[in-house]
Amino acid sequence: MGDHIDISSDSDFELDEDDNYGGGSLIEGPTNTRTLPQWATSSSRAGSISRNHNAPSSSYASNGGSSNLNKLRISSYGDDTRTSNQIALHPDYNGNDSSGHARAVNSRIANVSGAEYEKLSSQQALRRTLPTSLDGAGPSNKMNRLTDGAGSSQTHGPHRNMYNLSGSGFGNNLDSTRNRSIQANDEDVVMYEKNGTRVLPQSWTHGKSHMPGPSASSNDYAYHSMAGDEPVCDERLIYQAALQGLNQPKYEANLPEGLLSVPLLRHQKIALAWMLQRETRSLHCLGGILADDQGLGKTISMIALIQMQKALELRSKSEDQSTKKTEALNLDEDDDGSNHVSDKGKQTVESNSIKTTEQVGTSSKPLNRQRLAAGTLVVCPASVLRQWARELDEKVADESKLTVLIYHGGTRTRDPAVLAKYDVVMTTYAIVTNEVPKQPMVNEDELDNKTAERSGVSSEFSVDKKRKKQLGANKKKKKGRKGADSSPFDYDCGPLARVNWCRVILDEAQTIKNHRTQVARACCSLRAKRRWCLSGTPIQNVIDDLYSYFRFLRYEPYSVYKSFYSAIKLPLSRNSIQGYKKLRAVLAAVMLRRTKGTLINGEPIIKLPPKSIGLKKVKFSDEERAFYNRLETDSLSKFKAYAAAGTVSQNYANILLMLLRLRQACDHPLLVKGFNSASVQKVSVEMAKRLPSDMVRDLLAIVTSDMAICRVCNDPPEDAVITMCGHVFCYECVLNYLTGDDNTCPGLNCKEQLGSDIVFSEATLRSIYSNKDAGPRPKLSHQITENDDSSSKIKAVLAILKSHTGMDGPDDVDCSVVSSVPKGPIKTIIFSQWTGMLDLVEMALNQSCLQYRRLDGTMNLNVRDRAVKDFNTDPEVTVMLMSLKAGNLGLNMVAACHVILLDLWWNPSTEDQAIDRAHRIGQTRPVTVTRLTIKDTVEDRILALQDEKRKMVSSAFGEDQGGGTATKLTVEDLRFLFMDRDAVR
Numbered sequence: 013m014g015d016h017i018d019i020s021s022d023s024d025f026e027l028d029e030d031d032n033y034g035g036g037s038l039i040e041g042p043t044n045t046r047t048l049p050q051w052a053t054s055s056s057r058a059g060s061i062s063r064n065h066n067a068p069s070s071s072y073a074s075n076g077g078s079s080n081l082n083k084l085r086i087s088s089y090g091d092d093t094r095t096s097n098q099i100a101l102h103p104d105y106n107g108n109d110s111s112g113h114a115r116a117v118n119s120r121i122a123n124v125s126g127a128e129y130e131k132l133s134s135q136q137a138l139r140r141t142l143p144t145s146l147d148g149a150g151p152s153n154k155m156n157r158l159t160d161g162a163g164s165s166q167t168h169g170p171h172r173n174m175y176n177l178s179g180s181g182f183g184n185n186l187d188s189t190r191n192r193s194i195q196a197n198d199e200d201v202v203m204y205e206k207n208g209t210r211v212l213p214q215s216w217t218h219g220k221s222h223m224p225g226p227s228a229s230s231n232d233y234a235y236h237s238m239a240g241d242e243p244v245c246d247e248r249l250i251y252q253a254a255l256q257g258l259n260q261p262k263y264e265a266n267l268p269e270g271l272l273s274v275p276l277l278r279h280q281k282i283a284l285a286w287m288l289q290r291e292t293r294s295l296h297c298l299g300g301i302l303a304d305d306q307g308l309g310k311t312i313s314m315i316a317l318i319q320m321q322k323a324l325e326l327r328s329k330s331e332d333q334s335t336k337k338t339e340a341l342n343l344d345e346d347d348d349g350s351n352h353v354s355d356k357g358k359q360t361v362e363s364n365s366i367k368t369t370e371q372v373g374t375s376s377k378p379l380n381r382q383r384l385a386a387g388t389l390v391v392c393p394a395s396v397l398r399q400w401a402r403e404l405d406e407k408v409a410d411e412s413k414l415t416v417l418i419y420h421g422g423t424r425t426r427d428p429a430v431l432a433k434y435d436v437v438m439t440t441y442a443i444v445t446n447e448v449p450k451q452p453m454v455n456e457d458e459l460d461n462k463t464a465e466r467s468g469v470s471s472e473f474s475v476d477k478k479r480k481k482q483l484g485a486n487k488k489k490k491k492g493r494k495g496a497d498s499s500p501f502d503y504d505c506g507p508l509a510r511v512n513w514c515r516v517i518l519d520e521a522q523t524i525k526n527h528r529t530q531v532a533r534a535c536c537s538l539r540a541k542r543r544w545c546l547s548g549t550p551i552q553n554v555i556d557d558l559y560s561y562f563r564f565l566r567y568e569p570y571s572v573y574k575s576f577y578s579a580i581k582l583p584l585s586r587n588s589i590q591g592y593k594k595l596r597a598v599l600a601a602v603m604l605r606r607t608k609g610t611l612i613n614g615e616p617i618i619k620l621p622p623k624s625i626g627l628k629k630v631k632f633s634d635e636e637r638a639f640y641n642r643l644e645t646d647s648l649s650k651f652k653a654y655a656a657a658g659t660v661s662q663n664y665a666n667i668l669l670m671l672l673r674l675r676q677a678c679d680h681p682l683l684v685k686g687f688n689s690a691s692v693q694k695v696s697v698e699m700a701k702r703l704p705s706d707m708v709r710d711l712l713a714i715v716t717s718d719m720a721i722c723r724v725c726n727d728p729p730e731d732a733v734i735t736m737c738g739h740v741f742c743y744e745c746v747l748n749y750l751t752g753d754d755n756t757c758p759g760l761n762c763k764e765q766l767g768s769d770i771v772f773s774e775a776t777l778r779s780i781y782s783n784k785d786a787g788p789r790p791k792l793s794h795q796i797t798e799n800d801d802s803s804s805k806i807k808a809v810l811a812i813l814k815s816h817t818g819m820d821g822p823d824d825v826d827c828s829v830v831s832s833v834p835k836g837p838i839k840t841i842i843f844s845q846w847t848g849m850l851d852l853v854e855m856a857l858n859q860s861c862l863q864y865r866r867l868d869g870t871m872n873l874n875v876r877d878r879a880v881k882d883f884n885t886d887p888e889v890t891v892m893l894m895s896l897k898a899g900n901l902g903l904n905m906v907a908a909c910h911v912i913l914l915d916l917w918w919n920p921s922t923e924d925q926a927i928d929r930a931h932r933i934g935q936t937r938p939v940t941v942t943r944l945t946i947k948d949t950v951e952d953r954i955l956a957l958q959d960e961k962r963k964m965v966s967s968a969f970g971e972d973q974g975g976g977t978a979t980k981l982t983v984e985d986l987r988f989l990f991m992d993r994d995a996v997r
């Protein structure tokens with residue numbers, strides 16, 4: 013295999029999954045036709061509504077297609093055997109290769125301007141027709157020379173003797189000083205063997221009210237297998253692991269020369285040693301949670317693990333050849349409910365260079381015989397794919413390149429054998445959700461109790477109540493029917509589900525924090541030997557977030573909800589101090605977490621310039637205050653009415669909507685008055701105009717009331733949109749599901765195909781409904797200027813930015829918060845959760861002649877990449893406008909030394925993620941963060957809520973507010989927590 017990164021589709025790395033919407037498809041080209049019902053024949057096609065995200069537009073031409081990856085050469089390979097129709101990116105790509113249609117598309121794109129790019133990609137939008145009625149091979153442990161580690165005399169079931177890094181026992185060659193190390197020397201003997209017509213739902217017929225509800229499976233075997241029994245909750249192994257963890261020194265693993273192009277930092281060597289141990293000598297599950305702070309290099313740590321294991325595998329192979337041993341890792345064990353590596357199993361045969369596994373024993377699962385052994389699968393948000401590709405390209409030494417496939421885009425391979433050829437396959441959560449059958453839903457409702465809710469360990473009441481209602485409905489709906497979820501090993505499933513992965517890595521694993529979501533249940537179905545969750549902020553909202561990771565990891569006994577409940581949630585609700593201690597012990601056995609404040613032997617883990625976060629309380633103007641007060645009074649009286657009628661919980665969505673309006677009013681009154689990002693709605697305006705009024709009315713009713721929880725992230729939606737099938741999402745969340753050919757709606761059990769034309773914003777629906785023939789909402793008629801229509805927050809932003817450039821800001825804004833920032837090209841990232849707000853700031857920046865770039869969910873990955881690159885490299889570009897959802901993950905933006913958060917998010921983790929785009933390895937200047945809030949508004953309450961969540965997270969991790977370790981568990985604690993459970997209760 014060559015040292016290149018492959019992508020499995022012909023054009024999708026350029027025309028990424030965002031291409032069929034937003035920036036990529038704002039113009040309906042001639043091919044984007046939909047057959048309309050007769051009543052709709054008078055509708056006109058959407059006009060040209062493309063917008064340039066990267067004003068000034070001239071910058072496109074100068075920077076077009078200049079990302080690192082765009083410079084890579086594209087060549088073609090085979091269909092199934094990588095000799096045709098596979099695209100590999102090579103470092104010398106010049107855009108002129110000439111092997112077929114796909115290349116022609118790519119090279120055109122590489123050379124077009126931003127606006128042209130959007131036009132081009134839009135022409136590939138799917139055809140949509142309305143009906144006339146409108147109505148889970150990897151390394152094996154075979155022949156491991158099994159010696160146990162120094163300082164640990166325990167042997168543990170099938171894992172004992174698995175792994176010997178030092179040749180004479182784990183850690184035997186470690187010195188007794190703090191610089192302990194594990195060397196992969198010549199005696200390492202771990203051995204592996206690589207083994208378009210849209211039909212509207214009936215319920216959308218004229219005059220019918222539609223209220224789609226998710227259908228959920230209530231047949232969770234994990235739960236029902238134990239129904240009526242005492243919880244199976246044997247925690248002895250966890251207790252042992254926790255005890256071991258207390259006494260274990262911090263080992264470091266040294267990679268052999270020539271695997272990485274850069275040396276690992278010390279904490280990364282420690283992570284590597286820990287991960288190697290977790291993959292080979294774990295007592296309970298193979299893998300774990302690497303929860304280091306954002307920007308500490310989790311990616312490179314994982315790459316080091318892959319490289320180390322591969323090196324050991326190669327060595328074992330060569331030893332194997334000399335000894336002719338044939339035992340292999342049993343890759344079917346997960347199906348049998350076991351997570352442990354065993355040395356009984358299968359023979360591996362190789363035929364036509366395709367690895368095939370063949371079972372030796374008898375099996376009731378004939379499909380397993382056909383599953384191929386594959387390497388490492390990395391699942392990440394679409395926006396992080398390129399980051400991973402870059403890291404794999406740059407951080408791996410030339411002489412030991414990994415073969416990498418980017419499994420992404422509509423024309424990606426359907427052949428699992430192709431996936432099995434690569435060391436690393438990278439894909440997105442959206443694709444996993446689309447093509448991997450889902451694990452059944454866990455029905456935890458029966459176990460939740462009021463005590464737990466009161467103690468704050470349960471889901472927020474609104475979400476909980478909502479879910480209960482949905483589950484109830486679904487139970488009825490699903491009765492007697494075998495749902496699509498029930499056959500996780502279907503022949504119909506995509507290639508990701510048809511191989512056995514050696515290792516699955518979930519990057520930004522908080523994406524699966526809600527175990528009920530399709531994405532979480534799909535990830536759980538992936539067959540893998542080792543499983544990893546990477547997240548700097550694993551707990552976002554509630555302790556329940558952890559359950560989803562435990563389930564994915566097969567971390568027994570907590571992977572069974574009943575055990576999670578009885579062993580973790582219940583103790584927490586009864587005695588939070590002891591409960592949190594117990595939780596920390598449970599986490600310690602499976603999670604490694606270091607913050608930027610962590611010390612190793614008294615030394616900071618990493619020497620980064622300081623980060624200071626300031627809360628800047630801005631004052632409303634008189635007009636804004638009057639507007640806000642009216643809105644608040646109105647909301648309060650509605651709330652009181654709900655309270656008097658005892659219908660608060662039934663109206664939770666309305667209450668959230670009122671809160672949303674209040675929060676938006678803090679940013680800019682225009683947001684409340686229906687101003688919304690043009691890009692959010694324009695694509696679907698034409699379609700909305702063709703819909704019957706009652707359908708528009710129903711969609712509007714849902715998006716503004718009863719379904720106002722995003723079906724992907726389960727948070728109140730940011731830039732809420734609703735699909736034609738009636739599911740509500742954050743705009744950013746649903747965009748990730750528009751991938752090209754199999755862009756199925758992520759609504760629970762919804763099989764509708766999505767397109768950007770059927771994703772409606774509230775503003776779109778409202779404008780269409782209020783005046784069906786009036787066309788799209790008129791553009792904001794008046795210009796925002798600094799002195800009249802600009803909001804107080806926008807004025808504050810301008811004042812800060814002007815202070816960076818030496819221009820004077822308005823007198824009433826205190827810019828002292830940034831005065832300590834050193835002189836030079838100070839670059840600022842500005843985050844907002846509303847693209848409409850970014851639009852408004854954009855206007856103000858234009859007025860001030862400040863050069864900026866923008867990154868939001870409406871932009872395809874190419875355009876995002878270009879915007880980041882411009883910001884990082886062009887000294888003239890000093891501002892980056894980012895939507896919180898699109899920009900808070902994965903990106904490296906160390907060119908910025910100032911971050912402004914325009915509005916507050918419900919949970920502080922999301923804000924932390926955003927801030928750490930700038931405060932990470934590579935940052936050379938102190939980072940200043942300004943969080944803007946308005947005094948005496950709902951934002952005060954959000955701040956209080958954030959404080960509560962911060963306390964919960966720091967209690968769970970045992971950290972003080974500064975990220976240091978506040979409390980350490982003692983042996984007595986552990987004995988008490990695990991052995992004397994009654995005392996905890």
Ligand SMILES: Nc1ncnc2c1ncn2[C@@H]1O[C@H](COP(=O)(O)OP(=O)(O)OP(=O)(O)O)[C@@H](O)[C@H]1O
Binds near residue numbers: 548904
């Ligand atoms: N040992 C190293 N040598 C050189 N650069 C490094 C090293 N470790 C990390 N980096 C760089 O530090 C930056 C942050 O690393 P990375 O993106 O992996 O962090 P992360 O922990 O995954 O953050 P996040 O949670 O935000 O995704 C990257 O640019 C990476 O290349």
